[in-house]
Amino acid sequence: MGEPAIGTNDVSAASNALPAHYRDFLLVLAVPGLYCLMILLGRHLKRRHGVRLGALYHLFSLGLALCLPAWLFDVHVPHLKDVTALTAVLGSVFLIALVDRYVWELYFQQRHRVKIPKFLSEVVRLGILVVVIFLVLDVGYGQSIKGLLIAPGIAAVVIGLAMQDLMGNIIAGVALQIGKPFQHGDWLFVDNRYAEVIEINWRSTRLRTIDAISIEIPNRDIARQTIINLNLPTRLHAMRISVGIDYAAPPTRVKGVLLHATSNAKGVMPEPKPKVYLKNFGDSAVEYEIKFWMEDHQHYPDVCDAIRTNIWYGLQRHGIKMPFPMRTIQLERPARNKQQEVQSTARIMLRQQPLFKCLNDDQLDALLPRGRVVHFGSGETLIQQGDAGESMFILVDGQANVVVQRNGSPMHVASLASGDCFGEMSLLTGERRSATVIAHTDCEVVEIGKPVIASSLKEHPELLNKLSDLLAQRQLETEGVVAAKIGTEIVAARQTEYRASFVDKLKSFLQL
Numbered sequence: 001m002g003e004p005a006i007g008t009n010d011v012s013a014a015s016n017a018l019p020a021h022y023r024d025f026l027l028v029l030a031v032p033g034l035y036c037l038m039i040l041l042g043r044h045l046k047r048r049h050g051v052r053l054g055a056l057y058h059l060f061s062l063g064l065a066l067c068l069p070a071w072l073f074d075v076h077v078p079h080l081k082d083v084t085a086l087t088a089v090l091g092s093v094f095l096i097a098l099v100d101r102y103v104w105e106l107y108f109q110q111r112h113r114v115k116i117p118k119f120l121s122e123v124v125r126l127g128i129l130v131v132v133i134f135l136v137l138d139v140g141y142g143q144s145i146k147g148l149l150i151a152p153g154i155a156a157v158v159i160g161l162a163m164q165d166l167m168g169n170i171i172a173g174v175a176l177q178i179g180k181p182f183q184h185g186d187w188l189f190v191d192n193r194y195a196e197v198i199e200i201n202w203r204s205t206r207l208r209t210i211d212a213i214s215i216e217i218p219n220r221d222i223a224r225q226t227i228i229n230l231n232l233p234t235r236l237h238a239m240r241i242s243v244g245i246d247y248a249a250p251p252t253r254v255k256g257v258l259l260h261a262t263s264n265a266k267g268v269m270p271e272p273k274p275k276v277y278l279k280n281f282g283d284s285a286v287e288y289e290i291k292f293w294m295e296d297h298q299h300y301p302d303v304c305d306a307i308r309t310n311i312w313y314g315l316q317r318h319g320i321k322m323p324f325p326m327r328t329i330q331l332e333r334p335a336r337n338k339q340q341e342v343q344s345t346a347r348i349m350l351r352q353q354p355l356f357k358c359l360n361d362d363q364l365d366a367l368l369p370r371g372r373v374v375h376f377g378s379g380e381t382l383i384q385q386g387d388a389g390e391s392m393f394i395l396v397d398g399q400a401n402v403v404v405q406r407n408g409s410p411m412h413v414a415s416l417a418s419g420d421c422f423g424e425m426s427l428l429t430g431e432r433r434s435a436t437v438i439a440h441t442d443c444e445v446v447e448i449g450k451p452v453i454a455s456s457l458k459e460h461p462e463l464l465n466k467l468s469d470l471l472a473q474r475q476l477e478t479e480g481v482v483a484a485k486i487g488t489e490i491v492a493a494r495q496t497e498y499r500a501s502f503v504d505k506l507k508s509f510l511q512l
Helices: 009-018 020-049 054-071 080-110 117-141 147-148 151-163 164-179 221-223 251-263 297-317 327-352 361-370 424-429 452-457 462-479 489-511
Strands: 187-188 193-200 204-209 214-218 237-243 276-283 286-294 372-376 379-383 391-397 399-407 409-416 435-439 445-451
Touching: 020 054, 020 489, 054 080, 054 327, 117 251, 117 297, 164 221, 193 297, 204 221, 214 221, 237 297, 251 276, 251 286, 276 379, 286 297, 327 361, 391 424, 424 452, 424 462, 424 489, 462 489
Parallel strands: none
Antiparallel strands: 187 193, 193 204, 204 214, 237 286, 276 286, 372 445, 379 435, 391 445, 399 409, 399 435
């Protein structure tokens, strides 16, 4: 028969057979030797494999070098059980260091390019430590795990109340890790501020603001809030800034300046393109809102600075003012000067119109100051076909399109530019608008209403016949009578008829 195998009990029996002074001598030799081997192992792991070991590893090596020979050689060492328990707990720290390096870093991060959340690694560390402590208490001290988990009622209530916030934060942290509403490096809007996620641990989430100020929010608190993640679904996100502009500046012109300034600012993405909205009419300014797109929210202050700087220079180049509070007097005086300038330009333009050549300078000077200067934005309708009209317009600046509805479809029939007049037939005869005029660009017009022309005709009755002759001549040209080269007597008869008709219409409509 073969010899029996030598096990641990055989080693212990053999060590018990040795005299006590030999066992003590072997312990004295084994302790420093084993300690040195553990130190050499630690240096190898640290230098060759990058395992992070600290002062606790030295304590673990010393405890292992003392306890292992003492148990093998059955040498009596005071408090050996307690030292062994402490060594086992320190061994869990060594095991945690190995798991961090070989599992999380080498296996997941370097080999599979997977970044493990810090919260998960901390939960695993805590689990290893708790399991080792339970094993030590069960094996070393005879305390069963079931007995350890069943605490007295009062102690359980006290511990539960003390750990209520802690457990709430841990559970909320687990929920955040599962749901993943944000991750490391994301920019969030939380607690009425923008901040970047720096760390998510078992108790809290650490953030850093644009000013490099660290904020730590408990997981339970952050889980209760509405979290706005600027990095989801992509890093591209829109931001908005507001700016106030003088009421005298036309909105379409202002929008063009703001859009150009934003598009040329560093950090603003070219796609999607920026947009400008007229947001509100404030107390002292028209408020515009600029919407632009960016990728890295860390540069938000720099992007806003670039946009506002470009806006200042753009407004200066275009002569657009940014208003100051309480400056009503400053605003009124330029407005009157502007109106006089526009009316002076309209006077020159009106002099070139055949319909008003019959008016002398004094009559024009009496007529135009009663008209009002009106601004229309691009795309606005100046007059609508079919509407009742009691005014005419002099286009001082800008361009407009004349559109006529034929068979239910709009048809472009003419274009108007600076110096053109329109709407005079409705003003003089009360006829409905025969066409629609739409502003192609920002337009500045002088509107002359029915009361203004009626007052002028009352002051100068001789103008009534002159205007009737001109209207009759225009009617003949419109009908093609003049171009047809028909008999002179027929043309004269029709002209007389039309003149009388227009005299009656003028007197009736203007109540002369």
